[in-house]
Amino acid sequence: MSKLVFAYKGRYWVRDSRTLETLSAMAKAAGHTTSLAYDPDLFGVSDNVLSLPWLNRLLFDPRKTAVKAAASGADWIVLLENLTNRPWIENFIKILSESHYKGRIAMVSCRGEASIGGEASIGLLGEPEGVFGGFLKALPGQLPQKLRGEGLADLDALPLPDLDLFAPYEDFRTSYMAYAGKGCSGACSYCEEPYYRKACGPGYARLRRPARVIEELAAVKKRFGTREITFKDSVFTADKAWLKEFLAFYKTAIGVPFKCFGRADAFDPVTAAMLKDAGCYCVEFGLQTFNERIRSSVLKRPETLEAVQKAFAACAAAGLAYDADYIFGLPGESVADHLEAARRFSALAGLNRIKCHNLVYYKGFGVTDYAVKGGYVDEASVEAGDFFSGDRAAPGMRGADSAFRKLFKLYGLPGGRALGLAASSGLWRAFRFIPAFLLKPLELLGGLLRGDRRFFVYLKNYPLRVLKVIVE
Numbered sequence: 001m002s003k004l005v006f007a008y009k010g011r012y013w014v015r016d017s018r019t020l021e022t023l024s025a026m027a028k029a030a031g032h033t034t035s036l037a038y039d040p041d042l043f044g045v046s047d048n049v050l051s052l053p054w055l056n057r058l059l060f061d062p063r064k065t066a067v068k069a070a071a072s073g074a075d076w077i078v079l080l081e082n083l084t085n086r087p088w089i090e091n092f093i094k095i096l097s098e099s100h101y102k103g104r105i106a107m108v109s110c111r112g113e114a115s116i117g118g119e120a121s122i123g124l125l126g127e128p129e130g131v132f133g134g135f136l137k138a139l140p141g142q143l144p145q146k147l148r149g150e151g152l153a154d155l156d157a158l159p160l161p162d163l164d165l166f167a168p169y170e171d172f173r174t175s176y177m178a179y180a181g182k183g184c185s186g187a188c189s190y191c192e193e194p195y196y197r198k199a200c201g202p203g204y205a206r207l208r209r210p211a212r213v214i215e216e217l218a219a220v221k222k223r224f225g226t227r228e229i230t231f232k233d234s235v236f237t238a239d240k241a242w243l244k245e246f247l248a249f250y251k252t253a254i255g256v257p258f259k260c261f262g263r264a265d266a267f268d269p270v271t272a273a274m275l276k277d278a279g280c281y282c283v284e285f286g287l288q289t290f291n292e293r294i295r296s297s298v299l300k301r302p303e304t305l306e307a308v309q310k311a312f313a314a315c316a317a318a319g320l321a322y323d324a325d326y327i328f329g330l331p332g333e334s335v336a337d338h339l340e341a342a343r344r345f346s347a348l349a350g351l352n353r354i355k356c357h358n359l360v361y362y363k364g365f366g367v368t369d370y371a372v373k374g375g376y377v378d379e380a381s382v383e384a385g386d387f388f389s390g391d392r393a394a395p396g397m398r399g400a401d402s403a404f405r406k407l408f409k410l411y412g413l414p415g416g417r418a419l420g421l422a423a424s425s426g427l428w429r430a431f432r433f434i435p436a437f438l439l440k441p442l443e444l445l446g447g448l449l450r451g452d453r454r455f456f457v458y459l460k461n462y463p464l465r466v467l468k469v470i471v472e
């Protein structure tokens, strides 16, 4: 039996944390003990609530998690590589060595052979759950320097996630993050899903059986008394037959309000009505821009704007709130695009929130090649920043981006009519000067006034999380 310590830096509400929970459950099922060395990256670039990296640097010692992991007596420290955390992993391993860590290091990655250096004792390549199963079978014997997973894991056969890993940090009673499956069939040039699909192989985008997902949710609800669920699948509405079967189960067996992600070309009035009937309180759509040329030629979005408008209208007709994702910093966008977006947002019925993101240029992504070739970004800025912080727009657009970002984030307060007025009158320019320390409370207030459940979750959990990490 081995002692495994999973090390992770970043917010909980992403696929990596769920992957680690599953790997931990697999290790426990094989008779090993597991624990977590965790840096929540509070206020860091991955914090989607309050990203203030300077405060993060001021308050937290970046070495602490690695020093703790080194002192844990672990036989294995397991690291999971994603698109952006390679520098963190390298530094983590360096600190382990400086702290005289005696055990071994396993690095799980689906980024390919090139990404595994000599730092780790073993590189586990391929879909994490598949290759980790092979690793566990090989323990405690002689291990090669690299192990490659063959094919994809059977999602239904995997153990349910080990929630003990993050339970000390996350409040699963207030809200639970669920994944019904993995992946998306889309090929958007700026998204990680096509990247992972290509890296893990054909068939990567798949769903678990409805009954298996319900089994997980029922266990979570029983243990934590969970009151809300967010399905984090990139496109929860992709398979209508699956959705119909699942929602029928969900309504009777789970029955708590939930949120999910939809894609406009996989959404219609029947879908909206089914979701609403089963307790869905909000669907989030990837709009990104109203500029049809950028959407289709640069971002490679699979659906037309007309389909998006129809999906929004279907939600409004069903009385189902919806969020629209909007990305700033797109190559070639202009102030006119933001003005047009404001005009269109202001005319929408039932829109709950405009979720603002920043484009991130990852190596190997279609949008990155397009932007580098077109001179929209220099290679040194590739992979800088995060979805939530750091504007990589053309310098001439940053002022306007800042103003519209604040205007859109505050949509919840004045509503659509005032948004349209601010855009058409030129008042939008003044929003740039709203200080960051005022923006968050105002955004929170707007969300609460609209009755957005996510903001109630933030309000309840975030201060506790800050307190917990500071006390630690």
Ligand code: SF4
Pocket: 184, 185, 186, 187, 188, 191, 192, 193, 194, 234, 235, 263, 286, 301, 302
């Ligand atoms: S539809 Fe959404 S999840 Fe799918 S590839 Fe495009 S951006 Fe990614």
